[in-house]
Amino acid sequence: DSNSVSHSGNALNLESVRDSLIRQEDTIVFSLIERARYPVNSRLYNQTLGLVPGFSRSLVHFIVKETEAIQAKAGRYENPEENPFFPNGLPPSVVPTHKYPQVLHPAAASININEHIWDMYFNQLLPLFVAEGDDGNYASTAASDLNCLQALSRRIHYGKYVAEVKFREAPQDYEPLIRAKDRDALMNLLTFKNVEEMVKKRVAKKATVFGQEVTLGNNSSGNYKIDPLIVSHLYAEWVMPLTKLVEVEYLLRRLD
Numbered sequence: 001d002s003n004s005v006s007h008s009g010n011a012l013n014l015e016s017v018r019d020s021l022i023r024q025e026d027t028i029v030f031s032l033i034e035r036a037r038y039p040v041n042s043r044l045y046n047q048t049l050g051l052v053p054g055f056s057r058s059l060v061h062f063i064v065k066e067t068e069a070i071q072a073k074a075g076r077y078e079n080p081e082e083n084p085f086f087p088n089g090l091p092p093s094v095v096p097t098h099k100y101p102q103v104l105h106p107a108a109a110s111i112n113i114n115e116h117i118w119d120m121y122f123n124q125l126l127p128l129f130v131a132e133g134d135d136g137n138y139a140s141t142a143a144s145d146l147n148c149l150q151a152l153s154r155r156i157h158y159g160k161y162v163a164e165v166k167f168r169e170a171p172q173d174y175e176p177l178i179r180a181k182d183r184d185a186l187m188n189l190l191t192f193k194n195v196e197e198m199v200k201k202r203v204a205k206k207a208t209v210f211g212q213e214v215t216l217g218n219n220s221s222g223n224y225k226i227d228p229l230i231v232s233h234l235y236a237e238w239v240m241p242l243t244k245l246v247e248v249e250y251l252l253r254r255l256d
């Protein structure tokens with residue numbers, strides 16, 4: 001990913017970090033459009049059906065856990081931008097280690113809010129944008145869910161990089177608040193309302209553009225594969241608040 005801070009070799013600054021967040025919007029909007037191809041398929045999420053012999057959780061839990069295990073072996077979680085949903089008992093990487101530049105404070109590794117993201121995605125977001133019904137495509141649906149979860153998780157945990165650049169640009173403002181453990185003041189200092197307004201508008205526009213039916217004539221159907229208002233709602237209610245939560249958590253550990 002040429003847009004990621006840890007790969008780019010470019011100077012780390014607020015503009016380059018925001019460019020990465022903008023690029024990640026494309027991935028998030030596309031992954032939601034892909035998930036919307038399938039109906040809700042709720043048997044996938046039901047823990048009591050016992051679909052996987054010897055496994056007491058839901059089928060989606062099984063698929064995500066097993067997929068993360070193979071991705072861990074291939075080195076996915078060596079990248080500090082990636083956080084697993086089921087970190088306990090992940091196998092080690094079997095491939096040669098890539099040297100990711102040390103950009104973040106080491107305490108960054110202890111911040112993982114994926115439990116929260118999992119709950120938000122399945123219980124709040126998914127019901128808003130998928131149709132009722134069951135078409136039996138559980139494995140494909142779960143793969144789609146995992147794409148959405150990983151894209152959201154990467155974006156939200158990218159708050160660690162955002163916080164690092166904000167700290168480096170104004171340590172004199174952040175240090176006293178970190179020492180005082182003043183969460184509310186940190187939240188105020190790192191919040192840019194004007195940027196948030198632009199993000200909400202841009203993601204709705206991306207949903208409109210990426211999710212329209214493309215025809216060879218100039219008759220647009222006016223049908224969208226995902227409701228642009230749901231995408232801006234997702235950002236306003238969950239993605240941006242959780243990114244800021246990660247920023248605060250990171251800053252609180254920045255002087256450890």
Ligand SMILES: C=C(O[C@@H]1C=C(C(=O)O)C=C[C@H]1O)C(=O)O
Nearest residue numbers: 162190191192195196199240243
């Ligand atoms: C990510 C940033 O920090 C905050 C969170 C934002 C977001 O999640 O998009 C946008 C603006 C800020 O309030 C940023 O400043 O770019």
